[in-house]
Amino acid sequence: MGILKGQITDESGHAIASASITLLKTALGTKSDSTGHYVIMGMPLGKYEMKISSVGYVSSAIEIFMVGDTSVRHDIVLKRMDNEVLNEVVITGTMREVSRLESPIPVEVFTPNYFKKNPTPSLFDAVAMINGVKPQLNCNVCNTDDIHINGMEGPYTLILIDGMPIVSALPTVYGLSGIPNSMVERLEVVKGPASSLYGSEAMGGIINVIxxxxxxxxxxxxxxxxxxxxxxxxxxxxxxxxxxxxxxxxxxxxxxxxxxxxxxxxxxxxxxxxxxxxxxxxxxxxxxxxxxxxxxxxxxxxxxxxxxxxxxxxxxxxxxxxxxxxxxxxxxxxxxxxxxxxxxxxxxxxxxxxxxxxxxxxxxxxxxxxxxxxxxxxxxxxxxxxxxxxxxxxxxxxxxxxxxxxxxxxxxxxxxxxxxxxxxxxxxxxxxxxxxxxxxxxxxxxxxxxxxxxxxxxxxxxxxxxxxxxxxxxxxxxxxxxxxxxxxxxxxxxxxxxxxxxxxxxxxxxxxxxxxxxxxxxxxxxxxxxxxxxxxxxxxxxxxxxxxxxxxxxxxxxxxxxxxxxxxxxxxxxxxxxxxxxxxxxxxxxxxxxxxxxxxxxxxxxxxxxxxxxxxxxxxxxxxxxxxxxxxxxxxxxxxxxxxxxxxxxxxxxxxxxxxxxxxxxxxxxxxxxxxxxxxxxxxxxxxxxxxxxxxxxxxxxxxxxxxxxxxxxxxxxxxxxxxxxxxxxxxxx
The missing domain is CATH 2.40.170.20 (TonB-dependent receptor, beta-barrel domain)
Structure with a gap:
């Protein structure tokens, strides 16, 4: 019989309490304590598939081998789920990388995995999934459109790419329609003014394509x-x-x-x-x-x-x-x-x-x-x-x-x-x-x-x-x-x-x-x-x-x-x-x-x-x-x-x-x-x-x-x- 133990942490090294550890196709399992540690006693020899899950995190599965009366340690790092209001790094609110929770400016973060829940041909169509953000059709013939934030028309929305105000004025209608989704790490959305950092056109809000x-x-x-x-x-x-x-x-x-x-x-x-x-x-x-x-x-x-x-x-x-x-x-x-x-x-x-x-x-x-x-x-x-x-x-x-x-x-x-x-x-x-x-x-x-x-x-x-x-x-x-x-x-x-x-x-x-x-x-x-x-x-x-x-x-x-x-x-x-x-x-x-x-x-x-x-x-x-x-x-x-x-x-x-x-x-x-x-x-x-x-x-x-x-x-x-x-x-x- 062996012993399986380890610690469950997030990507920042913080302990995750109450994470579920389950050995699939067996009755063995436990939960991590307040420090993220777990122990499973009396494991028979053999090969197991261990699943680790916790609310707000992406579940993980690994293979475990018990080869004798030994103690095996497996430390697990769980990734936070997409769009969870937790601790993402953002830059749009302050022009520097900072934890989302620590930012004095509220910033909403959306990853491509969130937009995959309703796949679209372009980011322009995808942002319709964001509360308070509305792609507005301006013409029923040529289908030109713009993005409204909190009801303000398109010219009040500044589109950034990697923090650069590169999509504005004339190309605003088409700016988000030609960014390959394969290039996108995340979208950061600031609803409200940001002229003190980004100048003209940032009156209604910002969408920053990282x-x-x-x-x-x-x-x-x-x-x-x-x-x-x-x-x-x-x-x-x-x-x-x-x-x-x-x-x-x-x-x-x-x-x-x-x-x-x-x-x-x-x-x-x-x-x-x-x-x-x-x-x-x-x-x-x-x-x-x-x-x-x-x-x-x-x-x-x-x-x-x-x-x-x-x-x-x-x-x-x-x-x-x-x-x-x-x-x-x-x-x-x-x-x-x-x-x-x-x-x-x-x-x-x-x-x-x-x-x-x-x-x-x-x-x-x-x-x-x-x-x-x-x-x-x-x-x-x-x-x-x-x-x-x-x-x-x-x-x-x-x-x-x-x-x-x-x-x-x-x-x-x-x-x-x-x-x-x-x-x-x-x-x-x-x-x-x-x-x-x-x-x-x-x-x-x-x-x-x-x-x-x-x-x-x-x-x-x-x-x-x-x-x-x-x-x-x-x-x-x-x-x-x-x-x-x-x-x-x-x-x-x-x-x-x-x-x-x-x-x-x-x-x-x-x-x-x-x-x-x-x-x-x-x-x-x-x-x-x-x-x-x-x-x-x-x-x-x-x-x-x-x-x-x-x-x-x-x-x-x-x-x-x-x-x-x-x-x-x-x-x-x-x-x-x-x-x-x-x-x-x-x-x-x-x-x-x-x-x-x-x-x-x-x-x-x-x-x-x-x-x-x-x-x-x-x-x-x-x-x-x-x-x-x-x-x-x-x-x-x-x-x-x-x-x-x-x-x-x-x-x-x-x-x-x-x-x-x-x-x-x-x-x-x-x-x-x-x-x-x-x-x-x-x-x-x-x-x-x-x-x-x-x-x-x-x-x-x-x-x-x-x-x-x-x-x-x-x-x-x-x-x-x-x-x-x-x-x-x-x-x-x-």
Whole structure:
């Protein structure tokens, strides 16, 4: 008889109490004590398979051999489960690596494994699984869209790649659609302002795509997904090494070429697309483990939507209506740590984005180049202060064929050139183990708007490992680039009217976050509750209501507010069931001064008061897993025309999905399921689709209300119920 003993710890070396240790196909087993240690006495000779599990951790299984009356020791390290509100390392909130629990800024972390519960062709579609984050469709013909955080429109969301503000303005619509999933380590989401660190456009929130370190990436990974609608998505990654340099190459390909018109309006229900993206990242091994990396990405996309008889010969004509967009994009991202005692880093990026498009017979051709560089000093001062000091410079060149880049006399072309230098400073003060304070300030100078100041303050109180309270206040700003942001200005038949010179937007923001973790022997229960309030001045608003033939842009003569509360819950049982759910209530509106009426309150378009997400995962025997996921929305205000027969508010609806996955020991995964189980499809996606060029709009008999062709009335995809099937394969090492 032998003795089996050891200790169960997490990846940080912390002991795990009450972990279950079971010898499969026997009656032997035990639980770890408060120090993580376990002992199983009187084990007969032989070979065993030992399973170790604990709530909130990924189960582990190892083989055990007892060869005599000896004592065998096996120490086990368990990995925390995906999306668990525990102790992940994050960088987005403070621009340095810090434990998520210790960060004074609340940061939500999502790994690719979480998004695999509802596989999608791109990260853009995947973020719909995040409570309070909504990919919003802006056009029912070309399917351009953006990302709303807490009800704020896409231009208020800053997309980062490895901390670089590389996706903004013109390419925001396509930025997340071309990042290979094989390159993604995790997504970090900050809901609320971050202008004191990241500058303009970080007013509503941040999504930071952290790409994999090539050293830790799988040797080979592939993921092929197809649907019954005819969509095909291929994602692949490969790692290789050249001397002291390790490289990770990723490829993403998406193709959809079927003309589908289930609602019989003679327009494609979904935009036809052909997109390829290549991403290559290099990590260079240096002395004293200093950082050095370089990454590049290229994206090409050809998409079109329109009348069913449209083909490329009609591109730009007024015979058959179609919206056709060719997009080319190139990016370079780099990080270098200086060879000195102090921790000094330089980050740089450059991106070139070209769009060649026709919206019916309206052309839109634009090119944007953004160069960005910042250097910062990361300094620990004693055991209590962590100091950050940096300088940044962003230079944007934008040119298009609209009046936005015309000279003052309207005769010559005058591309917009916008330098935006900035300085930032931040101090994290750990007053004691329970209290910490963050103070931050950023100064930027815009050539048109002058000095811009963005301070912020954040406080964290954590009396123990089960409770954390965070409170923060800050200001934000956004320099307006109208035509680079609002593709609604180009779709349909509306004329763009700019009422006056537009001023930069400012915001004042606060939020209160509470996290409560309840670990027990039977389950782990976590609550994450956040209340938020943002007050905007000079907010840029598009008036769709005054004239159905126009979009009138102006700074708001009043103020706007985004306020609400979000609640996230995760529940993991000792048996293989895991539940995640989130609910957001928000009240997003603007109050504008009206003659003889005072201030009039107007609800924000496409901002439902109630929304939520849910996922449920259950592990079945023989390595099967079933996942149920979905998103639901309450009524949201929609852009309508005068005397419109369409409802001003959308109905309650839910998009639910179910998936079954089978994992094999050789690294292969097969998965399949059904999307949009309830077959929900919006009504009235287009106004007057039979007259897209408005040739008969003035006919008082056939069109007494003066309706015009309109593509902006939308609140969900027109894709109905459909099946999907996919295969994944991974080789971790040689």
């Amino acid at each position: 790409t994999k370190n090539p050293l830790n990436a799988p040797l080979i990974s592939t993921d092929v997904l197809g649907t019954t609608w005819g969509e095909l998505s291929v994602d692949a990654g490969a790692k290789f090494q050249l001397g002291r340099t390790t490289s990770l190459l990723g490829l993403n390909y998406y193709n959809f070429q079927r003309k589908i018109d289930h609602n019989h309006d003679n327009f494609t229900d979904m935009t036809l697309q052909n997109r390829i993206s290549v991403f290559n990242k290099w990590n260079i091994a240096r002395k004293e483990r200093r950082s050095a990396s370089l990454a590049a990405r290229y994206v090409y996309e050809d998409r079109w939507g329109g009348e069913m008889s449209w083909n490329k010969s009609f591109r730009g004509s007024d015979e058959v209506y179609g919206e056709s967009i060719y997009t080319k994009r190139a990016e370079v991202i780099g990080l270098y740590q200086w060879p000195m005692v102090e921790k000094v880093f330089t980050q740089f990026s450059y991106n070139w984005h070209n769009q060649n498009s026709w919206y019916g017979n309206t052309p839109y051709r634009a090119t944007q180049q953004v160069a960005f560089v910042q250097t910062y000093w990361d300094k620990a001062i004693g055991a209590e202060h962590h100091f950050l000091l940096g300088a940044a410079m962003r230079y944007t060149v934008y040119d298009d064929n609209t009046p936005a880049t015309a000279s003052a006399d309207g005769i010559k072309n005058a591309p917009s050139k916008t330098p935006l230098p900035g300085l930032f400073v931040q101090d994290e003060w750990e007053m004691n183990k329970k209290n910490s304070l963050l103070l931050g300030y950023r100064y930027d100078h815009d050539k048109n708007h002058g000095h811009v100041h963005s301070p912020r303050i954040a406080y964290k109180f954590s009396p123990n490992s089960h409770h954390t309270i965070r409170a923060s206040f800050g200001t934000g700003f956004r320099v307006v680039n109208l035509f680079t942001e609002d593709h609604a200005a180009l779709t349909g038949a509306r004329e763009v009217v700019i009422a006056e010179a537009l001023n930069p937007e400012r915001s004042y923001n606060s939020n209160l976050n509470y996290i409560w973790r309840i670990p027990t022997d039977q389950f782990f229960l976590g609550f994450d509750i956040t209340g938020f309030y943002s007050y905007f001045t000079n907010k840029l608003v598009g008036d769709f209501d005054t004239d159905p033939n126009q979009i009138i842009y102006d700074n708001l003569h009043g103020h706007a507010v985004s306020r609400g509360i979000s609640w996230n819950t995760d529940l993991t049982f000792q048996f293989p069931l895991k539940l995640l759910a989130g609910i957001t209530f928000m009240d997003v509106y603007q109050k504008e001064a009206q003659e003889d009426e005072g201030y009039v309150k107007v609800r924000q378009l496409h901002a439902p008061k109630w929304s939520g997400t849910f996922t449920a995962s259950y592990e079945l025997p023989k390595r099967y897993t079933i996942d149920l996921s979905g998103q639901w929305d309450g009524p949201m205000r929609l852009p309508i025309q005068p005397n419109d027969y369409r409802p001003e508010y959308s109905p309650w609806f839910c998009i639910a999905n179910i998936q079954l996955t089978k994992k094999f020991k050789n690294g292969v995964e097969l998965y399949g399921g059904v999307k949009n189980l309830f077959n929900f499809v919006p009504k009235y996606p287009l106004m007057r689709p039979f007259d897209p060029f408005d040739q008969y709009v003035d006919d008082p008999v056939q069109n007494p209300n003066g309706y015009t062709f309109d593509t902006e009335y939308n609140y969900a995809s027109l894709q109905g119920i459909r099946g999907f099937f996919g295969i994944r394969y991974q080789i971790l090492r040689k």
